Amino acid sequence: MKKIEINPMTRLEGHGKIAIFLDDSGNVDEAFFQVVEFRGFEKFLVGLPIEEVPRTVSTICGVCRGVHFTAAMKASDGVYGVQPTRVARKLRELFFNAHYVEDHAVILYALGLPDFVVGPSAPAAERNVVGLINAVGAEIGREVLKKRGYAVKIFEMLGGKPNHPVAAIPGGWSKTLNEMEREQIEGWAHELIDLSKLTLKVFGDVILSNPGYMELVTGDMYKVPVNYMGSVDENNMVALYDGTQKVVGVGGEELYSYNGMEYIDYISERVLPWTYLKMPYLKKMGWKDIIDGDGTSLYSVGPLARFNVADGLSTPLANEEFKTFFKTFGTKPVHNIMGYHWARAIEMLHCSENILKLARDPEITSDDARAPLGEVTGEGVGIIEAPRGTLIHHYNTDDQGIVTDANIVVATTHNKGPINLAVRKAAKHFIKDGNVDDGILNHVEMAFRPYDLCLGCATHAVKPGSSPVEINIYDSSKELKQSLKNF
């Protein structure tokens, strides 16, 4: 059996490879998406004060630079038994929406769109953001980067650093805005709305009006029917910073919804010997192996999943695009994974509208950004919708708020199964009779890019908790009196 290895997978955050096995006639027998890194994050968070965790755990990923920070901050609210003040919550949301815009923009322009703008089979050396700038012209390139930069500036102004922010406080936010800063953000918000509209136009002009590309968008080679998980608000609209987690089935039927600590009843992560990344599935259905369609217990998260579980987006311009999205596919849920890219562009607009709304909120310049802390409860769960999907941080602490245990379930981890399915399907579709070249292999890689992989995130791995320790207590006559074990 012949083995083809794509190493490393490129235009993603982190390290992965794809192994494809061909049978004797040169057709694909099987394909594997392997994650080849493992760091060990949660273990060393043990011993840190919980308020130091958001800025530390942020370094799990520098592309989704605001998400681990935000989820851990929400968990720290729980540890101190406190809800953020209204102003703090708005500042957090302003910050978080700015992160969404800059992150979605990077993913689209640097990682996803080069395949379409430069071309899926263009020379490898050109299929990147530099090639994209060359293709659209330096002027447009400069404009896009400049406008995206405004989102980074909002992020930095509120979070303290342009990456790996520091302003989290349980029940609050360490930075308040003055009127001058507010005005500046309002001005930038208009630029971000422009950028989002431009992005949707590029998407429309380059992809949606190109029959060849539409075949990829709507065709079976990039179709992965699984269950979907995402967060919704009380009106069943997409919720990013805070909401209820909802799961729909392959046919779109609502299966479950849960909140906070209940996540443990709905998610299991299967360990596989050939990858450092565990493969989650819906716990109540049980492990069914790596299969799609009816009967699968695998589920996807991220922009497409959020669209599939919700009724719409809470801002007017983006909600119109949401309707167009489903009208174009003519079905819900949409299982075509290229829909991820499109949904991402629509969410960019949604978040830009949110930024403008928050920047105009009369309360946003108030100083009331820190709630008085309650007693340490010793446990907190923070669940958010990261740009890549549902993200769960769970901490236990001692009575001083020093971390004793942590569990982190990451967006890209949820998508591990569906990505493996997508890669297998694309490999089987595009590799025929032993014909393989760089362009064909890039079509296989195009199957993971919609999921916007963050393997750094996914391989934070190492869960802490106590080290296995056995303490034997002997009495003066060396008789074993008591044995204390924590395992």
Add this chain to the structure above:
Amino acid sequence: MAEKIKLGFLLLGGCAGCEMSVVDLSEKLVDTLEHVEIAFWAPTVADVKYDDLENMEDNAIDVAFIDGMIRLDEHVHMAKIMRKKAKILIAYGVCSALGGTAGLGSLHDKEELFEKAFKNTPTTDNPDGVYPQPECLVDGKYDLTLPKYQDKVRLLGQVVDVDYNIGGCPPHYSHVEAAITALVTGQLPPKGSYITNGKAVCDVCERNPVNKEGDNRTMMYRVLRTVDGVPENDTCLLLQGYVCFGPMTQGDCGASCLHVNTPCRGCGGPLPGVEDYGAQAISSIGSILKDETVTAQLKEKYPNLSKFFYRYSLPSGILPKKM
């Protein structure tokens, strides 16, 4: 126009935040591309594979940036290859220069890490008790390999010769701009040093009483965590009792954390001449604690001092990695 400088970027055990710091140059990135050519940027940005790098001629890349720490045999292998292909090699960002936050992983051994991750969490399902394997035959016919996990985290300079370091988690985009200018114009410091403005966070901090005319710095009379009370906005955090690593950290960030009323935790790396950041931090902070009561308070507030002072630099320290 002079010939473009050929740049290479390689992500090892990091988070790609360093690479984002280059993207965050925003429109200046387009101007930068007039002076530089991207010869290799993987896995994050360009479709170049490891084979492409291995097949390049030696010294084909003028300046290579490596971000992330060293934890896998594959990291060591790729670092060595990049060293051969690059005339100048830069440890870019605090993980590569000092080990970074992930360097704290060295406080725990491999078995401990694997057991927790792959057996003992509330959401883990591992009926056969298997760990990821360097080599694995799936279904008796699919032969799959994974890079080997090494015992400790190392920094780039412990694996290959490094010409320059750049601190920051990640470096601030304004510092990236300054560093690229230094490279393009050839105005570089002596080999082996950091590319930095050489100032401490305190030197560029508006709260520093020394920077305010007529004020003096006094000893810390108490130690607070950031959840204790609300720090005053314009006053030095150390003077208020909040431990801040500003005195011993490179200030190429412009004292960014202080802008949001939050203390520095040392991601910029040590000031020129300092080998062991954490040891320097302990002795500097220790020397400004007013008396033994305050010292006791520090230990009480931050029970794990090694994870506090070595937040970004444990693998570079002389401290034993596991007691």
